[in-house]
Amino acid sequence: METPEQTVMERLEHGSAPPPDAEVPAAHTFEVKNVSIWYGEKLAIDNVTLDVAANAVTAIIGPSGCGKSTFLRALNRMHELTPKTRMEGTVLLNGEDLYSSTVDPAIVRRRVGMVFQKSNPFPTMTIGENVVIGLRLNGVRNQRFLNERLEKSLRMAALWDEVKDDLHKPGTSLSGGQQQRLCIARALAVEPEVILMDEPCSALDPIATAKIEELIYQLKARYTIVTVTHNMQQAGRVSDYTAFFYLGRLIEYGPTTKIFTNPGEKQTEDYITGRFG
Amino acid sequence: MVVPKHILGTFDDALTSLRKDLLMMAGLAERSLDRAIKGLLQRDDDLCTHAIADDEEIDQLEKQIDKDGFEILLRYQPVASDLRRVISAIKLSPNIERVGDQATNIAKRARKLNRHPPLPEVQMIVPIQAHAMSMFKDSINAFARENVELAHSVCSRDKQLDDMNRDANRKLTELMMEDREQLRGYFNLILISRALERVGDHATNIAEDAVYAAAAEDIRHKSLAASV
Ligand SMILES: Nc1ncnc2c1ncn2[C@@H]1O[C@H](COP(=O)(O)OP(=O)(O)O)[C@@H](O)[C@H]1O
Ligand SMILES: [Mg+2]
Numbered sequence: 248m249e250t251p252e253q254t255v256m257e258r259l260e261h262g263s264a265p266p267p268d269a270e271v272p273a274a275h276t277f278e279v280k281n282v283s284i285w286y287g288e289k290l291a292i293d294n295v296t297l298d299v300a301a302n303a304v305t306a307i308i309g310p311s312g313c314g315k316s317t318f319l320r321a322l323n324r325m326h327e328l329t330p331k332t333r334m335e336g337t338v339l340l341n342g343e344d345l346y347s348s349t350v351d352p353a354i355v356r357r358r359v360g361m362v363f364q365k366s367n368p369f370p371t372m373t374i375g376e377n378v379v380i381g382l383r384l385n386g387v388r389n390q391r392f393l394n395e396r397l398e399k400s401l402r403m404a405a406l407w408d409e410v411k412d413d414l415h416k417p418g419t420s421l422s423g424g425q426q427q428r429l430c431i432a433r434a435l436a437v438e439p440e441v442i443l444m445d446e447p448c449s450a451l452d453p454i455a456t457a458k459i460e461e462l463i464y465q466l467k468a469r470y471t472i473v474t475v476t477h478n479m480q481q482a483g484r485v486s487d488y489t490a491f492f493y494l495g496r497l498i499e500y501g502p503t504t505k506i507f508t509n510p511g512e513k514q515t516e517d518y519i520t521g522r523f524g
Numbered sequence: 525m526v527v528p529k530h531i532l533g534t535f536d537d538a539l540t541s542l543r544k545d546l547l548m549m550a551g552l553a554e555r556s557l558d559r560a561i562k563g564l565l566q567r568d569d570d571l572c573t574h575a576i577a578d579d580e581e582i583d584q585l586e587k588q589i590d591k592d593g594f595e596i597l598l599r600y601q602p603v604a605s606d607l608r609r610v611i612s613a614i615k616l617s618p619n620i621e622r623v624g625d626q627a628t629n630i631a632k633r634a635r636k637l638n639r640h641p642p643l644p645e646v647q648m649i650v651p652i653q654a655h656a657m658s659m660f661k662d663s664i665n666a667f668a669r670e671n672v673e674l675a676h677s678v679c680s681r682d683k684q685l686d687d688m689n690r691d692a693n694r695k696l697t698e699l700m701m702e703d704r705e706q707l708r709g710y711f712n713l714i715l716i717s718r719a720l721e722r723v724g725d726h727a728t729n730i731a732e733d734a735v736y737a738a739a740a741e742d743i744r745h746k747s748l749a750a751s752v
Contacts, residue, residue: 479603
């Protein structure tokens with residue numbers, strides 16, 4: 248005998264409507280136009296065009312090896328430190344061409360700070376020295392200025408209260424999550440315009456991760472943040488915009504809520520929902 | 525469109541079972557409504573009793589869908605189409621449950637009417653039930669097939685059902701005035717017509733959620749938003 252469920256099932260066939268297009272953000276910190284990057288013969292970034300919204304968090308997601316780190320490093324010319332890299336296209340930072348021959352890559356890296364997956368305080372330095380090393384390397388000697396910047400950076404990195412009495416201890420005496428916030432403080436100390444983060448939480452436990460996420464949320468009032476993450480829920484929680492990369496190409500870019508509730512591209516949908524593509 | 529399977533097989537199983545329960549629930553509500561109407565038109569108390577019995581199973585399924593839907597949200601943290609499907613299942617099931625309640629309501633009134641000589645005015649219910657039933661079936665189809673066009677058509681048919689109910693109500697009220705003997709009978713027919721009008725409201729809710737499930741578009745209160 249037919250069940251009621253079967254009577255409904257019988258009438259079914261598949262079909263779905265094309266979803267509406269993504270919206271585009273307004274004010275941009277970066278304008279990336281037709282950027283391609285090669286490692287030797289290998290094309291790692293394939294003609295990517297994308298505008299990064301100002302004072303917002305943009306998450307870059309995609310499977311391992313899709314070019315997330317390479318793309319991120321192109322935003323502060325860090326990829327140039329790798330031998331045999333070649334790049335085409337333009338990257339504008341607040342309207343200025345980052346790759347113009349008159350621009351000093353060291354200045355670019357000061358304007359665009361970077362935080363890595365494995366936080367790495369310099370092992371021979373104290374907590375305090377770790378924070379201001381960037382300023383010292385830039386020739387700042389005024390101790391009062393350094394002390395002020397030290398406290399300000401640690402406060403912004405939500406670490407001050409935890410370390411204010413231990414500034415002379417080695418940076419490596421801190422927990423993993425504290426070390427990561429120390430590296431964020433180090434990036435903030437040179438007063439960058441942008442903070443790039445490459446999987447900043449992937450080595451951290453949930454509590455330390457939540458603290459970094461809260462920090463990201465606090466920081467976006469002052470900074471533009473671009474973060475690479477493997478954690479889909481994290482991208483959903485912290486970011487305003489999400490860019491999905493696949494095989495070196497930008498597949499889809501739009502407001503995070505849109506990407507995570509109704510992505511426009513099937514490849515995005517398959518990736519974020521964890522389906523076989 | 526062929527939807528590829530999830531890498532995590534248990535997630536697929538959980539979503540499939542949620543969908544099966546929802547379609548089962550819809551099928552039962554459909555059957556219950558159909559039996560209640562037939563019980564009325566064919567003056568068959570057994571069908572009415574069956575219609576009422578179906579409702580208990582529908583209630584159980586509503587609880588099951590709630591429980592399973594929340595568990596999927598908790599365990600798998602679905603996104604994109606998965607998220608929309610779970611949310612719409614949780615929102616759909618109370619509407620289906622209310623259609624079941626209306627079927628029970630109709631079946632109980634039909635049993636009362638069946639104790640008295642037949643009223644020819646029962647025929648007024650025929651087009652109303654056909655309209656309500658087709659809206660309900662189409663709303664479920666629209667959800668299951670993710671057919672946005674069909675869902676929109678359900679919503680646009682609701683006004684006609686309201687008009688049919690209002691006409692029936694007016695005519696039956698007039699008859700009540702003229703023939704006090706049949707007052708109870710006409711009154712029950714008025715309430716049956718109203719129950720069917722409610723079925724149309726639930727079908728409209730279901731169709732709106734079907735559009736959301738398919739395309740994440742919120743079409744509720746469109747006219748209201750447009751007038752602001
Ligand atoms: N230094 C390098 N030399 C050669 N190929 C590299 C180098 N770094 C990355 N790649 C290649 O470029 C592609 C993109 O790498 P990457 O940007 O690290 O991806 P993701 O961060 O998304 O995992 C990969 O295929 C990777 O193997
Ligand atoms: Mg990487």
